[in-house]
Amino acid sequence: MNLKKHTPTFLFIAIIVFFTTSAKAQPARDNVDWQRYQDMAVKLMQQYLQVNTSNPPGNEIAAAKFLKAIFDEHGIQNEIFEYKPGRANIIARIKGNGSKRPIILASHSDVVTADPSAWEVDPFSGEIKGGYVYGRGALDMKGEGLLHLMAMILLKKEAGALSRDVIFLATADEEVNNEGALWMIKNKAELFKDAEYLVTEGGDNLRAGDSIKFVGVDVAEKAPFWLQLMATGEPGHGSRPIADSASNRLVRAMARIVECRHRSRFCLPSKSFSKTLRRYRKNRGGQDLRTSESH
Ligand SMILES: [Zn+2]
Numbered sequence: 551m552n553l554k555k556h557t558p559t560f561l562f563i564a565i566i567v568f569f570t571t572s573a574k575a576q577p578a579r580d581n582v583d584w585q586r587y588q589d590m591a592v593k594l595m596q597q598y599l600q601v602n603t604s605n606p607p608g609n610e611i612a613a614a615k616f617l618k619a620i621f622d623e624h625g626i627q628n629e630i631f632e633y634k635p636g637r638a639n640i641i642a643r644i645k646g647n648g649s650k651r652p653i654i655l656a657s658h659s660d661v662v663t664a665d666p667s668a669w670e671v672d673p674f675s676g677e678i679k680g681g682y683v684y685g686r687g688a689l690d691m692k693g694e695g696l697l698h699l700m701a702m703i704l705l706k707k708e709a710g711a712l713s714r715d716v717i718f719l720a721t722a723d724e725e726v727n728n729e730g731a732l733w734m735i736k737n738k739a740e741l742f743k744d745a746e747y748l749v750t751e752g753g754d755n756l757r758a759g760d761s762i763k764f765v766g767v768d769v770a771e772k773a774p775f776w777l778q779l780m781a782t783g784e785p786g787h788g789s790r791p792i793a794d795s796a797s798n799r800l801v802r803a804m805a806r807i808v809e810c811r812h813r814s815r816f817c818l819p820s821k822s823f824s825k826t827l828r829r830y831r832k833n834r835g836g837q838d839l840r841t842s843e844s845h
Pocket residue numbers: 658690691724751845
């Protein structure tokens with residue numbers, strides 16, 4: 551997260567939730583001390599990154615407890631579900647008047663592993679360097695999870711009556727088996743199944759100043775294509791090189807897979823997405839346009 555570049559937009563998601571949930575259409579209020587929330591967000595971001603939830607093994611219970619303490623401090627109803635030792639989801643809710651269906655702010659609290667020798671700073675330090683917060687998960691996706699948390703705090707403290715429930719959900723194990731989200735769907739769906747909207751990672755949006763040019767909507771993601779290879783070849787003693795051994799054939803087969811290039815085929819949503827992107831590329835006025843990322 552680049553604090554220098556994005557300072558005015560840091561709480562953008564919080565403002566969006568303000569607009570979409572207030573019982574009366576109200577602009578973000580002038581008397582909100584945005585600087586205080588900005589500082590709080592940076593501090594909490596650093597602390598969240600310091601919670602090591604490398605997956606495997608995950609240990610997302612530590613993240614759930616970290617978030618719970620903040621929700622408790624601000625009087626926001628919440629619950630942790632530890633579905634197996636050390637693996638936990640957390641859900642929190644701010645009630646609206648029910649005139650609209652809920653919105654879910656969904657994130658995952660685990661991160662992929664980090665090799666400290668490849669980092670300029672300790673990957674679990676949350677250190678600020680040159681205007682950036684460094685940490686494994688700053689982009690994927692504790693940064694967004696933190697914005698969801700800030701949106702909850704702002705709504706609770708500043709928004710007044712809401713037209714819909716706002717549900718915060720941080721799940722475990724997104725990076726490996728997605729057990730956390732699947733467990734919630736299987737065991738606790740009644741807590742969120744009537745929601746109208748869900749905001750999560752992916753589908754980047756494009757803004758120009760204060761106006762939103764488009765909202766990216768994910769319709770699919772890349773999926774793994776697992777291959778199981780088995781080779782047979784000439785048997786013999788390992789001390790003797792055998793050109794056509796099973797292992798050599800296997801290596802050659804894998805090299806062919808690595809070199810294989812597929813022709814891209816565009817389905818209908820990706821065609822329409824590319825068409826829209828082209829329009830904005832022409833007049834983007836210097837603003838970077840991020841396209842699809844891996845999550
Ligand atoms: Zn992610």
